[in-house]
Structures are given as C-alpha cells and as structure tokens.
Amino acid sequence: MAPPTSSERFGLRRSIVASQTLLAAATLLSVVVSISVGQVGHASLFFGGTSLVFAGAIAAVLLPWQRMPRWVVGLLPIVDVVAIAVMRESSPLAGVGLLWTFPAIWIGTVFGLRGVVAVSLTVTAVMVHQLSTDDLQRFTASTLVLPFTVTALSSMAAFTARRSRAQRVLLEKQSAELRRALDRARRQEDLVTEVLDAVDFGVTRITPTGEFSVTNTAHGLLLNSTDAFGREVAVFAADGSTAIAPESAPLARARSGEVFEGEIVWYGLPGEDRRALNVTARRLPRSDAGDAGAVVVSRDVTVEEQARRAREDLVASVSHELRTPLTSIIGYLDLALDDDELDPATRERLEVAERNASRLLELVADILAVSSTSREGFGVDLDLRPTDVSAIVRSAIESIALKAHDHGILIEAGDLPTAHALVDGRRVRQVIDNLLSNAVKYNPRGGSVAVSVGNEPRSITVVISDDGPGISASEQARLFERFFRGDAVRKSSTHGSGLGLAISRDLVRAHGGEITVHTAAGEGATFTVRLPRDPRETP
Template structure:
C-alpha cells in the first residue's frame, strides 16, 4: 500500500491521537462506574485491560507515525479490541463492549473495507467465544447484534471517509486549477501592462463610479495637468484659444459616462510650450455583474496639428496673393474680348486664357474658403435672414443651365414653390452650386439632374439627385475629406480641387444642419442637405 503524502500522514497522526484519547476518556468512565457498582469479577484482568488502553494513548502521542509503515498503525486498534475484550470478560455485566465502537470507527476510516471486515470478524469471534466460555456471559441477541452494530459503524465511517477523500481530491483539483488560472491571469495582466506601457498613446479604464484604473505610463505623461512648477495647466478647445472649464474637460466628461470620438484639446496657454491631444471615450460592454465602465484613449497630435495649421496658413497666404493678380488678369481679358477689333484666332486664344484663368480663380476661392473654416465648421460668418430656399435653388439651376446644355445634361427643379428658412442665402447658394457643378461635371452626356425642395415643420431639405455612375463603397466614407478625389475622377479629364464637398459640409454644419449622400455603383447619387427652419437655434 502506498504511503500517504506528508500532509496526509500528519492528519492521520492527529486522528489516531484524537480517537485514542476519546477511547481512554470513555474507558475511564466505564472503569470508574464498574468499580463503584462492584461489577468487576476479576480485578487483575480488568485493570490489565484498562492499563493497555491507557498505555495506548501514550503510545499514540509519542510514536513517530510519520515514519512508521502503514500496517503498524493497525497494531493500536487491535490492542484496543483485545483490551476491551479483557474488560468485558472481567466485568461481563458492565456493558463495556460498546467501547469497541471507537477502534471500529477508526479502522473503517483508515483501512477501508479490509479494516471493516477484519474488526467485524474479530469482535464477532470474541463475542461468541466469551458467550460460550466466560461465566456470566450468555448467548443472547446482543451476541450477534453488537458485532453487527460495530460493523455498521465501521462501514459508515469507511463510506464517510471515502466521501471526504473524494471531496478533498476535488477541492485540491479545483484549488490547483484556480492557482493555474490566477497565474495565467497574472501573466496576462503583466503582458497587458507591458504592452500598454510600450505604446505611445495613453490608455486608461474608467470604472462605473468614475475612478481611473489600468492607467499606462503614456496616459500619465500625456494628461499631466500640472506644469514643472506644480501649477494647473489650462485646457483649450480645438481652436486653441477657447478655454475649457474643468468640469467640461474630456476627462471629466469621460468620468461622467459621456462617449465621444477624437476630441481635440490643447493643454497649455497660447505662446507656451503646449501640446495637442486627441481624446476618445468609449463605453465597455456590460458584464454579468452590471455596468463595466469605459476606456479613455489619448494620443499626442501636436506635430500633426502644428503641421496642419502651418499648411493652412501657407495655403491661405499663397491663395490670397494669387487672387488679386488673377482678378486683374481676368478683368483685362474681358476688356480685350470686348474689343471689336480683335480677330477670330486671337479671340479664340483669349477665350481659352480667360476660361483657364476663371477656373484657376475658382480653385483659389475654394482654397481660401477652406482655410477660413475649421473641421468643426467654426469661423464661418453667417448673415442669417429669412430666405426662400426654393428661389435660391431655382436661381442656382438657371445659372448652371448653359453649362449643363453644353454637356447634354438636363437639370430640373421640383418640390415646394416656397420654402422659407432663416439662413445665409449666399452660403446656401454656394452649397447648391457645388452640388450641381459636381453633378454636371461627373455624369455622362445625356444624363439628368433633379433638384427637389422638401419641407417639414422643423427643417427644409434640398435633395440633388443624378443618374450618373454612382460612387463605390470604398470612396463614400472619404467624400467629404478635403482634397479627396476618387479614382474615376483622377483618371478622367475632369478637373477639380476636391474641396467642394468639404466646404459644403462645413457651411451646412455652420447652419446647424447636415449633408448626407446615398449612392451605389451604377445607381447614381443622391445628396441631401437638411437645414433647420431657423438656423439661429443651432448656433
């Protein structure tokens, strides 16, 4: 039989000592009562049996059970069984045979089925022998019932021990699995921490209560709100000049549970060493235990923002310097074309020069318009007045009609006869002109463009649709990016700056509205401009 592990041997030693002490205590009570009631027939045998049991408790406490073979442990319960037999023989009427329950229970627990069978056989043999040989003992029902009870107690102890062993093994397996899971989770946490600390953007988790946890090193550096002297650093909005109150800062909004994407803020006052951060706040999926909180990601975009501003300043400066000489060139070309003395070939060349100069002036105007607006549409001065948008649309259609006829394209206006709204008529006309110009420019000859004006209680929609080739899914997401031109446009002879739709979106958003597109390859395109009835409410 295999030896138990040291922890099991230590537990076995404790069970031996505990069982022997209980047996000794019960024996002491039995001996005392038997002596006082004068039920002892043979004193020498009686006290010899008691002495063996008392010696057993001493042996249980002093014997090195951890180093002894397992079979040696059976010697103690055997000695107890024989000692109880002596007690029972010396005092047959004292009922001391019940003491066999103690070694029987322990043997069944430690030695299993073999121990149950062995002690049952030994107790039965002793009972029968004493009933036949010892004076004062008779063959009664107790002769067979007591061994059966002892066997039953030993069996119950055996099954209880087996069940406890199975539960212990299960707990040990679960404990080992739990330790492995904890080790695995700790390794994963260390790996995640190392990865997060290695990246150059800040990541932090926000608990449902608004506390920050799992913060990486970059987050602490990027969102440090104090300068070298311990003073609070001011936070500014995307324009770099509008200060943001502490309760309206991106971190405060994220702690309050708000969700936003790519929020641009500046840390530091103008003229100081400041940094621009793009901050995103998202909610995490809810778990079984409830709300999971959110995550805040911050990225340093100072270099990109400085480069963008420098580019816009350069573009605006160059465009402004080009606009004046171009206007002068076009003016002189118009004067030359009005001269009746100009011959046919010369007039044709001047017409080509005037057309190209006008296109260049339009491009410069688009670039200037782009440089005066930001990505949020701020910086656009609006002259808001009550305007009939149907009249604005009809005027734009009439203006584009000659050019559309040259391309063989039909332009029609449908919808409301009058659509009043408080808008900047000049800016809305610029948006409609851009949409009509794109439609006429990019759909094939023989196509059709329809402009519809649709009203409801709160808004007015201007819908420009065409039956052209449509726009692919890969390009739709970038339609409103500045300087973006699709592959089909770049590969054609059609010219364009890629600024018209971006400028139109900024102008519409400045009114508190939105511009959307619905298109698919081969199904044309539908651009919808939705403006509030009173744009002053959205400002």
C-alpha cells in the same frame, strides 16, 4: 489501495490522536464508575487493560505516525480491541464493551470495508469466547446488539470516509483546473499588457467605480497630469487657447460616465513644448454583473494638428493676399459699368467678369472663415429669410446651363414645386452652385444631371444626381473633409481645391440642415440637401 499522500499522512496522525484521546477519556470514566459501584472483578486484569489503552493514547501523541508503514498504524486499534476485551473479561458487568465503538469507527474510517469486516469478526469472536468460558458472561440482548452496533458504526464511518475521500479528490481536480485556468488568464493578461505597452496609443480601462484598472505605458505618458517638476499641466480645448478645468478634462469626464468621440485636447501652455491628443471614451458592453465601466483611447496627433494649422495659416495668408486685388478689380469693374457710353456687348462682358470676380471674392472670404474657425464650427453669419428654394435652384441651373452645354451635359429639372424655407438665399445658392458645378465638371461628355426639389413634413430637399465616375467606399468617409480630393478627381484633368463640399456641408449645417451622398464607384453620385422648412408654412 493507493499510497497515502503527505496531506493524508498528516491527517492520519490527527485522526489517531483524536481517536485515542477520546478512547482514553471514555476509559477513564469507565474506570472511575466501575470502581465506584464495585463492579471490578479482577483488578489486575482490569488495570492492565486500562494501562494498554492509556499507553496507546501516549503513543498516539508521541510517535511520528506519518513516517510509519501503514501496517504499523493498524496495530494500534488492534491493541485497543484487545485491551477492551481484557477490561470486559475482568469486569463483565461494567459495560465496557461499548468502548469497542471507538477503535471500530477509526478502523472503518482508515481501512474501509476490509477494516469493518475485520473488527466485526474480532469483536464477535471475543464475545463468543467470553460467553463460553466465563460464567459471569450471560447471554442477553446486548450480546447481539453490541456486535451489530460496532459493525454499523464502523460501516457508517467507512462510507463517510469514502465519500469524503471522493469529495476531496473532486475538489483537488477542481482546484487543479482552477490553477490551470488562473495560469492561462495570467499568461493572457501578460500578453495583453505586453501588446498594449508596445503600441504608441494610450489605452485605459475605467471600472464602474471610476478607478483605473488597466493603463498601458503610452497612456501614462500621454495623459500625465504633471510635468517633470511636479507642476500641474494645463489643458486646452481644440483651438489650443481655451483653458479646460480639471473636472472637464477627458479622463475626468470619462470617469463620470460621459462618452465622447475623437476630441482634440492640448496639453501644455502655448509657446511651450505641448502636445495634442485625440481622445475617445466609450462605455463597455454591460455584463451580467451590471455596468462594465469604460475604455479611454488616446492618440498623439501633435504633428498632424501642427501640419493642419500650418496649412490653414498658409491658405488664410494666400486668401488674404487675393482679397485685396479682387476688391480692386471689382471696384474698377463697377466704375466701368457706370459708364453710360458702353456698348451692350462690352457691358455684357464686363457684367460677366464682375459676377465671377464677386463669386471669387466670396470664395476667398469663405476660405478665410474656414481657416479662422475651429474644427467643428463655421464662422459665417446667416441672413435668414423666407425663401423659395426652387427659385434658387432654377437660377443656379440657368447660370451653369452654358457651361453644361459646352461639356455636352444635359441638365434635367422639369417643373420644380414651390418650396419655402427659412434660409440665407445667397448661401444656399452657393451650395447649389457648388454641387451643380461638380456634377457638370466630373461628368463624362454625353452624361446627364437630374435636379429635383421636394417638400417633406419637416424639411425641404434638393436632390442632384449625376452619371459621373462615382466615389469609392473607402473615400466616402473623407468626402466632406477640407482639401480632400479623391483618386478619380486627381487623375482627371479637372482642378479643384477640395474645399467645395466641406464649405457646402458647413453652410447647410449652419442652417440646421444636413447634406448626404449616395454613391458607389462607377455608378454616379446623388447629393441630397435637407433644409428646415419655414415654420410659418404648413406641409
């Protein structure tokens, strides 16, 4: 048997004290009853055995059993068995033999099956000896039942103790495994915390109840709601001037369960040391326990926003300076065209110059509109009227046909069906002109451009496909960004501002439609413009 652990030794002492205390209490009751009914035969022997039992109880309380060898501990129940045998010898009719069950149970609990065998043989031997030497000891049913009872109770105690020890070992193993798992989880948590604190973007996890369970250092600095003087920091929208109420701030919205992506928020008053944050809030996947909460990620984009605003201010300033001379040029062209003495060739050239100057003026106006609006809007008023989109497309094809011929590009349109939509014809023409111009400009000589118009149940579609170099997958996500120009475009001899597709998308969205692209590097590009149908027209 393995040596007992420290916890087992302290448990052994408690077991000894409890067993001896109960035995002493039962012995005291036997003494009182035996004396009362006059069943004490030899008083000296009876009280001598009783004294041994009480002495064992006192020793159980006073002695440090947890520091004694195991064989010393085994002497105590032997003394109890002998003491009860002496009491039974002195008082055969008192039935004190039942007291053997107390040390028998304790021996079975502590010493197992070996203790059961030892106590059973001892009690049996004592009863056989007393039966053969004492005339008052008579052979009765209890002569057989008592040893069996003692053996049975001791065996039950042994099996129960064995099961308890096995359960204790299992629990200790499980506890050790849980401690190891807890240590691993703590190390992983420390590692995640160190990694999160090392990055320059903020991360905060919000519990389903709205509490912050994980917040890294960067998030605490980026979303600190008070300044160095303890004053509340003002929060503004993406334009930097529209104040946001505290309950509409990103963290407050995320705590209320709202989900948003890439929202720009300014912290600090205009003219002060302020910062711009790109904030995203997403819900975590639901677990078996239900809602798992949300995570908020913030990134400092102050430098990017300041650079973007500086670029837009520069573009707006240049565009504004261009508008004045363009207006003057168009005015003088109009005056020249009013001259009835112009020969037809000169008039045709002046009309071409006037048309292109007017288009250039419209482009400058669009750039000014883009620069004066927010990231998500497009500041242009639309004159919506029922319009045949096919007529607009045919007019745009006719306008660019000469340029396409000079580049060796074939434009295939075929018969375009009538397709009425509620749109601003001038703005839709601007979108089609831009897409056709790009298709011709970036198409290799000998290529072709296919144009089609389709009637769908809820929209009118214009599809423009080319055989150009296509657009790589890495650039497609930025294709409609303002001032973005792909690598293939930058390496080519063509020039562009990077605003055409951005303005076209904003114009289409202003109509309630959408513009999409299907392309791959080396496979050309297909642009699809969807515009809402005229609600008065049936599909």
